[in-house]
Amino acid sequence: MMSARTARVLMQSGRSARLAAPLRPLHRSLHSNPKYEYTKASFTGFLKWSAIFAGATAFAFYTVDSRSAIHQYIALPILRLCTDAETSHRLGIEILANGMSPKQRQEDNEIDPNHLLEVTIFANSKRPLTLRTPIGVAAGLDKHGQAIDGLFGLGFAYVEVGSVTPEPQDGNPKPRFFRLPKDDAVINRYGFNSEGHFAVMGRLKQRLLHALGHEQPQHEDTRHSLDKNKVLAVNLGKNKTGDEVSDYTQGVTRFANLSDALVVNVSSPNTPGLRALQGEERLAKLLTAVVAERNKVQFANTYTPILVKIAPDLSESEIVSIAAAAKQSKIDGIIVSNTTIQRPEHLRSQPYLSAETGGLSGAPLKPIALKAIKTLRKNIGDEITIVGCGGISNGKDAIEFARAGATFVQVYTALAYQGPGLPVHMKQEIVKELNGKKWVDIIGADVDVKKE
Ligand SMILES: Cc1cc2nc3c(=O)[nH]c(=O)nc-3n(C[C@H](O)[C@H](O)[C@H](O)COP(=O)(O)O)c2cc1C
Numbered sequence: 001m002m003s004a005r006t007a008r009v010l011m012q013s014g015r016s017a018r019l020a021a022p023l024r025p026l027h028r029s030l031h032s033n034p035k036y037e038y039t040k041a042s043f044t045g046f047l048k049w050s051a052i053f054a055g056a057t058a059f060a061f062y063t064v065d066s067r068s069a070i071h072q073y074i075a076l077p078i079l080r081l082c083t084d085a086e087t088s089h090r091l092g093i094e095i096l097a098n099g100m101s102p103k104q105r106q107e108d109n110e111i112d113p114n115h116l117l118e119v120t121i122f123a124n125s126k127r128p129l130t131l132r133t134p135i136g137v138a139a140g141l142d143k144h145g146q147a148i149d150g151l152f153g154l155g156f157a158y159v160e161v162g163s164v165t166p167e168p169q170d171g172n173p174k175p176r177f178f179r180l181p182k183d184d185a186v187i188n189r190y191g192f193n194s195e196g197h198f199a200v201m202g203r204l205k206q207r208l209l210h211a212l213g214h215e216q217p218q219h220e221d222t223r224h225s226l227d228k229n230k231v232l233a234v235n236l237g238k239n240k241t242g243d244e245v246s247d248y249t250q251g252v253t254r255f256a257n258l259s260d261a262l263v264v265n266v267s268s269p270n271t272p273g274l275r276a277l278q279g280e281e282r283l284a285k286l287l288t289a290v291v292a293e294r295n296k297v298q299f300a301n302t303y304t305p306i307l308v309k310i311a312p313d314l315s316e317s318e319i320v321s322i323a324a325a326a327k328q329s330k331i332d333g334i335i336v337s338n339t340t341i342q343r344p345e346h347l348r349s350q351p352y353l354s355a356e357t358g359g360l361s362g363a364p365l366k367p368i369a370l371k372a373i374k375t376l377r378k379n380i381g382d383e384i385t386i387v388g389c390g391g392i393s394n395g396k397d398a399i400e401f402a403r404a405g406a407t408f409v410q411v412y413t414a415l416a417y418q419g420p421g422l423p424v425h426m427k428q429e430i431v432k433e434l435n436g437k438k439w440v441d442i443i444g445a446d447v448d449v450k451k452e
Pocket residue numbers: 138139140141143162163177186188190192235265268309337338339361362363365389390391392410411412413414
């Protein structure tokens with residue numbers, strides 16, 4: 001028997017009027033049947049809404065996956081077009097803080113089933129910590145501790161909050177953050193805009209209260225990251241008019257029991273006189289005071305490793321002095337590096353942009369930071385954990401830093417340009433590049449350590 005639809009098509013076509021003539025009664029009878037009309041309309045409606053729902057669901061799944069190209073190629077360029085760098089930064093933090101950011105959808109075990117990326121940091125300290133993967137996010141992105149879980153959710157194994165200063169301060173006047181897209185770089189002179197210790201402490205305690213039901217982990221093995229394979233660090237800064245020792249020791253008092261590691265930042269180029277703290281004598285004095293304070297305030301049976309973050313703009317002898325101060329004070333790690341005050345000749349951005357005062361970060365920083373890391377590794381070997389940072393934008397860069405001596409790496413500027421998929425893409429690329437080797441087996445492979 002011919003269906004009603006066929007009858008209707010033949011009727012409407014006009015071409016086969018003769019053929020359709022006998023069908024007219026069937027068509028008429030069906031269309032005069034209200035039950036048929038109702039069923040047809042509801043079926044068409046059902047199909048239409050199902051298609052819309054399926055499309056919206058697929059799109060939602062697509063956009064919440066951090067790897068989706070839409071973030072890097074559509075959302076970020078639009079954001080860059082419509083907003084200045086600081087507004088984009090603020091919006092990004094809002095999105096991450098409110099759980100609206102995309103996430104790493106694959107488990108690390110799927111990306112790296114053989115655990116090639118696993119690494120132990122602070123291996124020679126009282127508290128070695130495992131990282132499931134060697135990719136972290138550098139300080140300055142989440143300055144006030146608002147977006148910790150959003151950042152872990154992107155797939156970072158290490159999140160560094162700060163720099164936090166003891167007292168709240170506004171930082172430098174705006175504008176103070178500039179994009180150099182032709183160079184995959186940025187210049188910033190934020191100058192430690194910080195909500196201050198108490199605001200950030202409040203946020204960290206609130207987060208623990210929310211997750212654990214109390215403000216402090218009750219078990220010595222519980223990490224403040226809330227994951228046994230991840231680390232939450234707090235980066236300590238100094239107020240513009242603060243004291244060069246007590247600003248940091250206060251930070252230790254307040255954050256030693258609220259973080260898995262503490263970073264002493266003596267390398268921001270935007271706080272007058274700060275980089276002078278990298279001199280051997282002053283640095284040894286500062287780090288010794290910091291370590292003593294950590295030992296004093298640390299809860300029994302716990303240990304918060306201390307790192308110092310240094311500039312890339314140092315001579316070999318200055319790096320040797322830093323290595324000596326680090327050993328003398330018995331800190332656990334050194335982050336190499338902060339932003340640079342150099343302006344490499346090959347910058348392609350407009351001269352008025354590259355002439356902005358502040359620290360340059362992103363791709364042009366990579367060779368400078370890499371050189372500093374190699375020098376440090378040559379002089380300190382594997383006694384202390386070295387953290388690689390500066391212009392890392394893919395898995396191959398990360399491997400270069402590991403071979404230069406980095407136990408793990410951090411990114412910042414590349415995340416601003418490439419968006420939330422960066423950590424996943426880096427992990428996938430590293431696994432591929434390692435070609436069956438382990439990350440730990442390549443650390444320092446390119447550097448001969450100096451014999452004493
Ligand atoms: C906008 C901006 C703000 C930063 N703020 C801080 C900071 O407060 N404390 C700090 O130790 N480093 C800060 N940094 C330096 C980064 O942590 C990192 O060391 C540097 O950007 C090099 O890494 P990258 O090339 O991957 O960006 C900041 C960097 C940028 C771009």
